[in-house]
Amino acid sequence: MTGRKMIDRLLPGAALAGFVVGWELLVRLADIPHYALPAPSLVAQTLWAHAGSLAGSWWFTLKVTFGALILAVAGGVLLASVFALSRPLERAFLPIAVVLQVTPVVAVAPLILIYVESTTAALLLCTWVAAFFPILSNTVIGLRAADAGHRDLFRLYRATPWQRLRLLLVPTALPYFVAGLKISGGLSLIGAVTAEMVAGAAGRETGLASRILEASFRTETPKMFAALVLLVFTGVAIFWLFDRLARALLGPWHASEMPRSAP
């Protein structure tokens, strides 16, 4: 590894470390009270001290996030296949999907909480509404994106509908689907936290959003930060996970993931 490459690789970490150290110094030197702005060291201590309860909440948030994402993938892909097979059905139902998408989750969540008895189910539903649209719209486009020459080829050799789907339409749609998945992964975490913020600390099981609300009522600022740090890590981990997935699925052939040096 050349020196320049090494610097490139270390730069983001160094910037982050510098930021944390600067923050710590600022709090200590300016004597800022911890309820206004806790130092990173205090946030870390709080994280450790409340590890048990925070981990429980974190687990709950993860369950809602990934539960909704899985449902979004299932629903989005299923609906996209139906739309791709039938223009009339797409025309009939796409507006409804758009209405679902453009309505802010914060605004519908209270209604959903009224109609759906189980809080967990309500949270899942809210998160699903936020997450499913990118998968739906990307997959619809992807299933229609097959090259005209490829379509002719499959017609020439009299491919069955099933062969066409498996060997042509699904591989063509894959990069579009993965792009949708990357967006939806982020949205489902945002959806899960937003929905819980609106739902408040109701129910037995509660997530990180409830921890933040609770801590805010009690002006336990360090605990708010601790929960926030967990959310940030979760968000980054989800992004990383899907980025890796995209590279594994598309790396060998799709322009979006191929190294620039390819001939």
Place this chain on the structure above:
Amino acid sequence: MPDAVISLTAVDKTFSSGTRALQSVSLTVAPGEFVSLLGPSGCGKSTVLRLVAGLETPTTGRVDAPAWRTSNRARTAFVFQEATLLPWADVFDNVWLPLRLAGVSRQAAAPRIEALLGQMGLTDFAHARPAALSGGMKMRTAIARARVTDPDVLLMDEPFAALDEITRQRLNADLLSGWHAAPMAVMFVTHSVFEAVFLSQRVIVMGARPGRVIDSVSIDEPYPRAPGFRTSARYADVCRRLSASLEAAMSGSPA
């Protein structure tokens, strides 16, 4: 002439947009014959191929070709202007595709595929994806794919138009030797007089707007044709004759 493997009888084709692509086109191709379709752009050459392949239906008139006899599956192969390889599949799997669609397993198809890859100089690239191939290599893969089913009819729509001159000439020679080894009827669309003369036994000249057959010229040069044929007097004669036909085809319609 023996029974034709392809015949078009008084074929008219008008697209739904109202464009009249072909007007009363009649032509036949004998089994194993190498025929080029030569003409300016917009003369319906590609439409003729698509009709033969069963990818279009004639507005009036009759098309008879393997693709139109329903029992014949995979008797017709098509090499498009673009290589149209599946980008997610490697060279081997791309060549396998026609057999795979006909239900032949990878293992059963392997000897045939490997032999073809050898003939086309692709053995070392069997596991390369299309993105890693040059334009000429992609076209070689497309030709191997077209030949994998041992078709009776090979349709080629300006397959080498996007390649450089040297690659084009090498592919011309390789195409001819492949055809010579296993004769199949070839319909080769081009707008290069020189390419048409070098490759074919017969050149059909088409005129534009609407597309129609203007002339048909036989070339009695035996195969295999040596590169020297390109510089012979006979070659120059035929080229001159065809250029005159083309000129006549274009006069009366603005280029």
